[in-house]
Amino acid sequence: NAGVTQTPKFRVLKTGQSMTLLCAQDMNHEYMYWYRQDPGMGLRLIHYSVGEGTTAKGEVPDGYNVSRLKKQNFLLGLESAAPSQTSVYFCASRRDMTANYGYTFGSGTRLTVV
Amino acid sequence: DQQVKQNSPSLSVQEGRISILNCDYTNSMFDYFLWYKKYPAEGPTFLISISSIKDKNEDGRFTVFLNKSAKHLSLHIVPSQPGDSAVYFCAGSNTGNQFYFGTGTSLTVIP
Secondary structure, eight states, rough: OOOOEEEEEEEEETTTEEEEEEEESSOOOOEEEEEOOOOSSSOOOEEESSTTTTOOOOSOOOEEEEEEEEEEEEEEEESSSSGGOOOOEEEEEOOOOOEEEOOOEEEEEEEEEE | OOOOEOOSSEEETTSSSSSEEEEEOTTTTTEEEEEEEETTOOOEEEEEEEEETEEEEETTTEEEEEEEETTTEEEESSSGGGGGEEEEEEEEEEESSSSSOOOOOEEEEEE
């Protein structure tokens, strides 16, 4: 049981390049989330999904897009990377709203934009 | 604007003693709270939760206390163990979906 798997684990981008971060979960969870963590700040929600085919904006959605074409996958896209998007990105999933509210997190993707 | 604040960036405790990690929030509409711990190079791991209908929730060595009037919650770890050394985050939500996280407290348990 792999839980939540994030790909890649590390990436360096040049300003203006694009990339997609992949999150995959094998727990049949309905809810999936993308967070970013920056030094001196808490985890901040970028986008989330409450089920296959649905997405919604979180606290800091600008500069990112997401897709949830399959229940088990949640993709985070950066169309034109900026240095301000240098961060550690965490994906998380949760079975539903009636669960114990706990997320299962992936191990993170460290992205550097130069 | 930080809706959840953890004002102590770090805490050191002797093994076997109690660790108390504190968290304050500003949004009076928050009704669900979570605690996570995080080891370096790993994702956060869910620890314990509490809803606003309770003022205390226990799970083994971990107890979370909620004081709604003070907008304050705390996590007690008794007894503390070296393996508890990690960064602890608290988070609050008023929808059960979008959680707002604090900046974390780094706990060091000294053997």
